[in-house]
Amino acid sequence: xxxxxxxxxxxxxxxxxxxxxxxxxxxVKSGECVGxxxxxxxxxxxxxxxxxxxxxxxxxxxxIGDRQVAAHSVNNAHSSGIRCVxxxxxxxxxxxxxxxxxxxxxxxxxxxxxxxxxxxIADKLDExxxxxxxxxxxxxxxxxxxxxxxxxxARAFTExxxxxxxxxxxxxxxxxxxxSADQLLNYVYTATAQQQSVILISHMLGEIVRAADRSxxxxxxxxxxxxxRGATKNEVVAAMGNVAxxxxxxxxxxxxxxxxxxVDLAVKGKHITARKGEIIGLAGLAGHGQTELLLExxxxxxxxxxxxxxxxxxxAGDRVKDGVFPSWSIGANLSIGAMPGLSxxxxxxxxxxxxxxxxxxxxxxIKTADMxxxxxxxxxxxxxxxxxxxxxxxxxxxxxxxxxxxxxxxxTKLEVYQLIQAEAEQGRTFLWYSTELEELVYCDRVYVFRSxxxxxxxxxxxxxxxxxxxASFDEVAA
Numbered sequence: 066x067x068x069x070x071x072x073x074x075x076x077x078x079x080x081x082x083x084x085x086x087x088x089x090x091x092x093v094k095s096g097e098c099v100g101x102x103x104x105x106x107x108x109x110x111x112x113x114x115x116x117x118x119x120x121x122x123x124x125x126x127x128x129i130g131d132r133q134v135a136a137h138s139v140n141n142a143h144s145s146g147i148r149c150v151x152x153x154x155x156x157x158x159x160x161x162x163x164x165x166x167x168x169x170x171x172x173x174x175x176x177x178x179x180x181x182x183x184x185x186i187a188d189k190l191d192e193x194x195x196x197x198x199x200x201x202x203x204x205x206x207x208x209x210x211x212x213x214x215x216x217x218x219a220r221a222f223t224e225x226x227x228x229x230x231x232x233x234x235x236x237x238x239x240x241x242x243x244x245s246a247d248q249l250l251n252y253v254y255t256a257t258a259q260q261q262s263v264i265l266i267s268h269m270l271g272e273i274v275r276a277a278d279r280s281x282x283x284x285x286x287x288x289x290x291x292x293x294r295g296a297t298k299n300e301v302v303a304a305m306g307n308v309a310x311x312x313x314x315x316x317x318x319x320x321x322x323x324x325x326x327x328v329d330l331a332v333k334g335k336h337i338t339a340r341k342g343e344i345i346g347l348a349g350l351a352g353h354g355q356t357e358l359l360l361e362x363x364x365x366x367x368x369x370x371x372x373x374x375x376x377x378x379x380x381a382g383d384r385v386k387d388g389v390f391p392s393w394s395i396g397a398n399l400s401i402g403a404m405p406g407l408s409x410x411x412x413x414x415x416x417x418x419x420x421x422x423x424x425x426x427x428x429x430x431i432k433t434a435d436m437x438x439x440x441x442x443x444x445x446x447x448x449x450x451x452x453x454x455x456x457x458x459x460x461x462x463x464x465x466x467x468x469x470x471x472x473x474x475x476x477t478k479l480e481v482y483q484l485i486q487a488e489a490e491q492g493r494t495f496l497w498y499s500t501e502l503e504e505l506v507y508c509d510r511v512y513v514f515r516s517x518x519x520x521x522x523x524x525x526x527x528x529x530x531x532x533x534x535x536a537s538f539d540e541v542a543a
Contacts, residue, residue: 068095069130070231070262071116071147076125078111078286080442083434085111087286089125093231096260098253100277102270102301104476105446106432107283109266110152113233116264117149118142143169146230148221150237152266152445154213154385158206162186162216165205172226189219193252194245210383211351214240218249222256231262236445238272239471240382242351242500243534250276268446268475269501270298302475327463327494328362330372335519337512339463339494344485346508347498349537354517355498356382359465362496366463375462375494378402380452382468382498388452389440396422396436399451402459425454430480446477453481457488464488466497470504482507502530513537 072092078085085108093099101109114120118139127134129145156165163182167173173182183201190197194215221232238246253263253276273280282290282304290304324341339345347355366373381387400418407417422436432447456464470478505511513521513536521536
């Protein structure tokens with residue numbers, strides 16, 4: 066039988082009154098890919114943090130190989146060959162790509178370490194993400210979110226002073242387009258064939274079914290089901306306790322589609338328009354101008370330009386860099402956009418702010434008993450819910466969404482889809498960039514981008530994934 070890399074027995078972890086892990090048993094063997102699924106707040110990321118050494122267990126037993134670990138740490142995890150790619154990326158933004166490799170590998174020292182670090186990360190990026198286009202001397206803050214995700218993943222698989230034995234991938238494809246996600250899943254096969262182990266957390270159940278030798282379902286801090294290779298998505302969804310299916314329906318025709326023009330913006334000679342009550346999709350490979358368009362709409366609205374007719378709110382996809390205020394409470398993060406409506410004679414009403422938070426907690430099902438808890442006490446998906454609620458609570462006429470549902474579980478996604486459609490029926494306009502083609506079926510119209518140019522425009526009746534993919538790779542005319 067394969068060697069056990071790590072095993073956890075009867076693990077408990079609490080954050081205040083929240084019992085995140087409740088008697089968890091979990092193990093990983095050499096050379097296997099374990100898919101880990103469950104709703105936001107099920108305890109998956111907490112489990113990853115314990116394995117990575119960034120969180121201590123309250124009680125239970127942890128073993129690495131045949132050795133019991135009394136006090137696990139980040140250094141202990143690294144020396145044991147355990148690496149983690151967190152959903153919230155951990156690269157230092159002011160350092161170059163090569164310098165970020167040195168942060169992980171202290172063995173890269175002495176004369177010429179930058180050159181060795183640059184070659185190490187370049188070779189691994191080439192091995193995993195063919196055609197990535199990332200320079201090892203690039204400053205990390207200048208990279209797109211997709212490129213930073215690629216660097217973080219490639220760095221985790223590099224070896225200097227300790228062999229890689231287990232790599233923890235927490236929503237690794239959430240910032241990748243379909244091409245780079247496919248490259249990563251293919252590399253997982255390569256890694257496991259070399260007896261490296263991988264734990265893959267993903268809300269994209271198709272990825273789990275494709276890549277995992279074993280799928281483990283978590284709910285309420287414990288393992289509730291385990292499936293071998295060959296399990297179907299429907300079996301996994303049923304074990305998660307979600308009655309919703311992955312069925313996507315086309316957006317209904319809205320009478321408001323002929324209404325007031327909200328956005329009319331020229332993009333390199335072509336116009337993107339959005340009317341009152343429309344849901345407009347932005348598609349194409351990641352990093353080809355979609356986010357820049359959303360930021361341009363936001364800036365035009367701030368300036369009072371005639372190109373944007375209405376107030377705007379922005380839902381960031383990169384919540385760490387552009388979304389949450391990490392030192393604030395959940396309620397304060399949610400209500401900041403609605404402050405004008407909560408103000409009386411220049412003072413904020415605490416009662417009104419609390420009522421707003423409770424209303425949106427219930428409406429969008431934010432998993433917390435206390436909105437005064439720190440925002441970072443929430444799982445990543447629940448933090449994203451707060452950002453979405455913030456935009457809707459601001460009562461803006463136009464909502465700009467920068468791939469906001471990446472890393473969010475299926476049940477939550479379906480609830481948000483319904484909420485978006487209901488808000489559009491009431492006259493709100495949405496500009497929605499998504500890297501998940503399945504989400505675009507909810508849009509009235511989809512614009513496809515490549516290299517900052519619009520290469521396709523499809524109405525709801527014309528839309529198909531094949532057409533979007535083809536337009537995503539169309540060459541831009543000179």
